[in-house]
Amino acid sequence: MKKKLRIGILGCANIAEKYAIGAFKSLPAVELVAIASREKGKAEAWAARHELEAESYDSLIARDDIDVIYSPLPVGLQEEWAVRAAAAGKHMICEKSITYSLDSAKGMVDAFKQNGLALYENFAPEFQPQHGKVLSLIKEGAIGTPHVWSGQYGFPPFPKGDIRYSSELKGGSLNDCGCYTVFMARKILQAEPVAVTCTLSNDGAEVDIKGSALLEFPHAGALMAFGFDHLYQNTYSVWGSKGMVRTDRAFAIPPTFVSTVELITNDGSHESRETFAIPAANRFALSFGFFCKAVAANDTDAIQDMYEALMRQAAVMEAMRVSAREGRRVVL
Template sequence: MNEHAGPPLRLGLIGCSPIARRRMLPAIGLVDTVRLSGVAAREVERAKEIAAELGTVASGYEEILERDDVDAVYISLPNGLHCEWAGNALRAGKHVLCEKPLATTREDALELTELAARNGLVLRENFSFEHHSQHTKVRQLLAEGRFGTPRTFTASFCIPPLPPDDTRYNAALGGGALLDIGVYPLRAAQLFLGPDLTVAGATLRVDERLSVDLAGQVLLVSADSVFATLEFGIQHSYGSRYSLWGSSASVTLDRAFTPPPSRLPVLRIDEQDHAEEIVLPPSDQFRNSLEAFVGAATGPVADNDVERPWRDAAVATAGLIDEIRKRAVCVGVRDEGES
């Protein structure tokens, strides 16, 4: 492993998803402590095409894990393949930054995090929104008592229907709205209300032909008896927001989960006889997430005190996914158009 003042972290890409191309690759170009060593894709010709654009080397999944010039990998595969290839990378001695969710079940997430801990490797689940400064500001105001005692938290993340051949409609590859979109509101609830959350109820709208969920709602209760209402879907107009309502004020944030790097976030705070808006500076959450990962992976050792909260959060998120599936009332539809 590299020292902070040493050479850049040599990073390999496993998977060439749209999010990797739109957000992670530009971020890599902005961080001088990381260097792209190669690109791996299921279709080697596809990898060669992208590698040529980036001036790097193309390979298959197994091959990139065998290379001595790769210290870490960024995994951006369909959700159902995250666990397999994160595990393969950890067993190959590579640090791992994996797109969310890390795994589709708590059992798999726990196995991966324990493997990383045993091998002294950094394993991060790339919920990049957590690294945006707008949420840091909300947490600061919450800690200062600006909203009084928290009472309810609501969060929504919905996107329009996807192309018919999109992998998120493929149950075998871990498709569905819960795993792809619903995990954002879940993680936001963890971020603001703490890790001890109970699933009090859930509904899922399921495409009976594809066997994937298209939308859902979840009710959580925190250890401090704060209610959280979450909604998500892949059959809506775009929406990405949350609101935290306390005993003396509420705060609302739009474009909460996927703001572009140039966006000036606006926190709206409402009280009974007063409203104000706080405009915050822009922040590149993918760059911030990458820099945090590189900083952890280039230290002399993977610091368990630093990494344990990240590992625990991934396991907790996967546990919520398990519980939602178990408790959800499922409403069947034959296809997205009928819903």
């Protein structure tokens, strides 16, 4: 019988309780063992609630019976603890954004490469089936040549003191929600941008609370907006020469939610709309399952792809920061 991968969670974050714990427990080849907090009482309370073992950050990483660390820590803490995990021989899943700069991402990848370990940036929406439907419609020619990807992801203001507003923890709308629009534009257009123009606004806050960007691809463009001061939006569309395809929910989708993809065509005199129901899916379980399968099989090609994927994302995010800071178009 194959040994199960043993998982420890580094931090009592909302996303861990809402999605990650249940997702890990649903995977037959995985055993979720422990959860850590800097506060002993909090770790013990969460551990009791979810039938896990309580640890501190240091003691979790030091355990020799843990194979994988899952980190939902704030962006500004990921690098420190990832490097420590790599030194301790642990594979790691980090929630997006995995870090706050291209140099930081390079350092993290190097630490895991040197130790022959997997490092994965968890963009769980990649595994939602509606994106496969969008890609198949584009491939079939249903919208003709895709010209413009357009996406919006944003929320009403969070409570005062939320970690997303902390500059020390590298919060901000680009790192928190803008990253999803960047990731999905690249996935759907099946290419990397050649230039970016980005604006970020703080409106008196420590961090950017809203932003927008144009990503130029070799044969298309992507327009995106994101922020913490908005009507809730969670969607994208692709506008082509013959039609448009769009999602109702794109980035954050509950495991039981049945989403839709709409195809719109118009020849100038008649408009046609077709709606496709997309089965519900647990994006976290699918993403974690992908990672754990690669680690269990020691699939070095898949692990190398993980390094390269997070570096490509980090390169675009860095270009966006430079563009916003310097007020110019940045060529990649």
